[in-house]
Amino acid sequence: GESVGLHLPTLSVQEGDNSIINCAYSNSASDYFIWYKQESGKGPQFIIDIRSNMDKRQGQRVTVLLNKTVKHLSLQIAATQPGDSAVYFCAETRPGNMLTFGGGTRLMVKP
Amino acid sequence: SQTIHQWPATLVQPVGSPLSLECTVEGTSNPNLYWYRQAAGRGLQLLFYSVGIGQISSEVPQNLSASRPQDRQFILSSKKLLLSDSGFYLCAWSSRNTEAFFGQGTRLTVV
Numbered sequence: 001g002e003s004v005g006l007h008l009p010t011l012s013v014q015e016g017d018n019s020i021i022n023c024a025y026s027n028s029a030s031d032y033f034i035w036y037k038q039e040s041g042k043g044p045q046f047i048i049d050i051r052s053n054m055d056k057r058q059g060q061r062v063t064v065l066l067n068k069t070v071k072h073l074s075l076q077i078a079a080t081q082p083g084d085s086a087v088y089f090c091a092e093t094r095p096g097n098m099l100t101f102g103g104g105t106r107l108m109v110k111p
Numbered sequence: 112s113q114t115i116h117q118w119p120a121t122l123v124q125p126v127g128s129p130l131s132l133e134c135t136v137e138g139t140s141n142p143n144l145y146w147y148r149q150a151a152g153r154g155l156q157l158l159f160y161s162v163g164i165g166q167i168s169s170e171v172p173q174n175l176s177a178s179r180p181q182d183r184q185f186i187l188s189s190k191k192l193l194l195s196d197s198g199f200y201l202c203a204w205s206s207r208n209t210e211a212f213f214g215q216g217t218r219l220t221v222v
Contacts, residue, residue: 007152034210043117043201043213044155089155091211098143098162099203099211103154 008087010106019077023090023102028071030092034099035064035075038087047075085109113138117202117214124221130189132217134202137183142204144185145211146177149199161185197221
């Protein structure tokens with residue numbers, strides 16, 4: 001998409017605060033959504049996923065919220081730590097189709 | 112368990128030289144395979160994806176091509192590299208409607 005050519009937006013948070021990273025997806029038929037974390041020089045790593053029959057899913061310190069009405073996905077990180085500094089991508093897919101990634105957000109955690 | 116291997120990790124090539132990046136997947140059959148490129152500080156750009164042997168879809172017109180000679184092998188190639196081909200190349204695989212798993216990436220510098 002067009003967003004891949006743009007510099008990544010940056011979210012700067014204080015260590016210990018909660019972080020919220022947002023993503024707008026494009027296809028109303030998508031039924032599976034994933035958040036990835038990418039550290040510098042590495043490939044993206046799976047964090048958490050959610051299917052369209054849910055609106056919230058929790059992991060360890062992370063929560064994903066899905067609002068299908070407005071096609072919005074968010075990732076909440078509780079008690080953000082320096083090790084959470086990375087680029088975060090959302091991705092969407094539907095059966096039989098490939099994953100489509102959002103443009104990404106850079107999270108910077110200030111000590 | 113499934114693993115993905117991508118090599119080389121870094122590559123410096125002169126303009127006009129050929130390119131071949133290889134990606135192999137173990138522990139699964141008939142995966143969806145992807146090649147992405149990521150410019151510094153930017154998002155993931157899908158270059159090619161494949162749902163089966165010999166089936167390649169290209170997302171953007173470019174100086175690159177992809178091939179899938181075997182079920183779990185995905186190759187990214189170029190006959191003559193351009194300076195603009197520099198970037199971080201990522202291979203990934205997924206099963207139907209599951210998350211994608213990424214390789215560690217190849218940092219290509221064309222000089």
